[in-house]
Amino acid sequence: xxxxxxxxxxxxxxxxxxxxxxxxxxxxxxxxxxxxxxxxxxxxxxxxxxxxxxxxxxxxxxxxxxxxxxxxxxxxxxxxxxxxxxxxxxxxxxxxxxxxxxxxxxxxxxxxxxxxxxxxxxxxxxxxxxxxx
Amino acid sequence: xxxxxxxxxxxxxxxxxxxxxxxxxxxxxxxxxxxxxxxxxxxxxxxxxxxxxxxxxxxxxxxxxxxxxxxxxxxxxxxxxxxxxxxxxxxxxxxxxxxxxxxxxxxxxxxxxxxxxxxxxxxxxxxxxxxxxxxxxxxxxxxxxxxxxxxxxxxxxxxxxxxxxxxxx
Numbered sequence: 001x002x003x004x005x006x007x008x009x010x011x012x013x014x015x016x017x018x019x020x021x022x023x024x025x026x027x028x029x030x031x032x033x034x035x036x037x038x039x040x041x042x043x044x045x046x047x048x049x050x051x052x053x054x055x056x057x058x059x060x061x062x063x064x065x066x067x068x069x070x071x072x073x074x075x076x077x078x079x080x081x082x083x084x085x086x087x088x089x090x091x092x093x094x095x096x097x098x099x100x101x102x103x104x105x106x107x108x109x110x111x112x113x114x115x116x117x118x119x120x121x122x123x124x125x126x127x128x129x130x131x132x133x
Numbered sequence: 134x135x136x137x138x139x140x141x142x143x144x145x146x147x148x149x150x151x152x153x154x155x156x157x158x159x160x161x162x163x164x165x166x167x168x169x170x171x172x173x174x175x176x177x178x179x180x181x182x183x184x185x186x187x188x189x190x191x192x193x194x195x196x197x198x199x200x201x202x203x204x205x206x207x208x209x210x211x212x213x214x215x216x217x218x219x220x221x222x223x224x225x226x227x228x229x230x231x232x233x234x235x236x237x238x239x240x241x242x243x244x245x246x247x248x249x250x251x252x253x254x255x256x257x258x259x260x261x262x263x264x265x266x267x268x269x270x271x272x273x274x275x276x277x278x279x280x281x282x283x284x285x286x287x288x289x290x291x292x293x294x295x296x297x298x299x300x301x302x
Contacts, residue, residue: 008261015254019247101241107152108248114148115255121138121145122262 001126009125010067016115017065020077024057041087056080064119067128074119081116085109135266142265146204149255153201153217161194196220204259207268214259221256225249 027034031050038053039046056076064073089109091102124130160167167190196217203213229249231242264270278296286293 005261008257012254012257012261015257016251018254019251022247104156105244105248107155108245108252110148111152112248112251112255114145115252115258117141117145117148118255118258118262121141121265122258125261 006126009119009122010127012115013064013067013070013119013124013128016077016112016119017061019112020057020061021065024054024061027054027057037088043087053080064124067124067130070124070128070130071120074116078113078116078120081109081113085113139266142262143207143267145255146207146210146259146264146268149252149259150201150205152252153197154205157194157197157199157201160190160197164190193220193224204264207264207270210264210268210270211260214256218253218256218260221249221253225253 034050035046038049060073060076085106089102089106091099200213200217229242229246231246282293282296
């Protein structure tokens with residue numbers, strides 16, 4: 001197995017988790033800010049949504065990082081990112097000065113979902129708990 | 134199941150291209166604005182990007198649109214993904230190095246930096262695993278295998294039969 005086939009998936013997982021894990025941990029500290037942000041988009045039960053977000057961003061991302069049930073973890077993260085894109089980066093419904101930034105964020109979220117779906121399709125790769133033998 | 138996996142890889146490639154191709158197009162459309170944007174933001178290598186802003190914008194357009202299209206149709210996918218990784222890494226370090234930026238840009242640029250990191254991760258996975266079945270790469274591979282198997286079948290029919298089997302990944 002060549003070097004990129006061996007280390008590539010692990011590095012890819014690390015880079016993807018580098019987005020979610022620090023963000024999730026920061027949300028634990030700023031729980032009220034997160035609740036406020038979620039409520040400002042008109043969602044019901046913002047505390048539950050915030051707790052769920054933290055759960056996904058920390059626990060599921062960790063599972064993806066070590067490659068434990070990576071396919072399922074990647075699928076959950078993909079759905080989460082897609083929902084976040086549609087709900088929070090709805091560039092078609094924000095005031096004019098935010099449109100550019102939210103549009104970039106929306107499409108970047110889509111690209112990240114694409115990458116996550118690759119993990120969901122092909123698994124965690126070598127160097128993971130799923131494939132440790 | 135294999136069909137479903139192949140469909141999901143096609144969807145992934147479409148989602149990635151949905152980010153890169155419009156980004157490349159937009160860079161070309163608002164040329165003067167983008168040049169001003171880069172010149173206001175370049176932090177790690179200011180000399181390089183400020184002396185050749187037009188070349189840089191052109192390189193951005195070619196990379197993002199060209200390699201985005203390659204990902205979309207699945208032609209030379211691994212190579213396109215690898216070159217796109219190099220491009221996004223360079224772009225990330227040059228323009229989204231949030232640790233060198235003033236206060237008001239810090240939050241947004243941090244988000245952009247880490248999102249680009251995740252995109253690089255996804256592209257790395259495409260480089261490792263290839264395009265999947267619904268791509269031009271796979272089509273060309275099948276044609277080549279059929280031709281090789283036809284030539285081989287006269288002398289070594291068993292090897293020819295193995296060559297024609299689909300890679301069940």
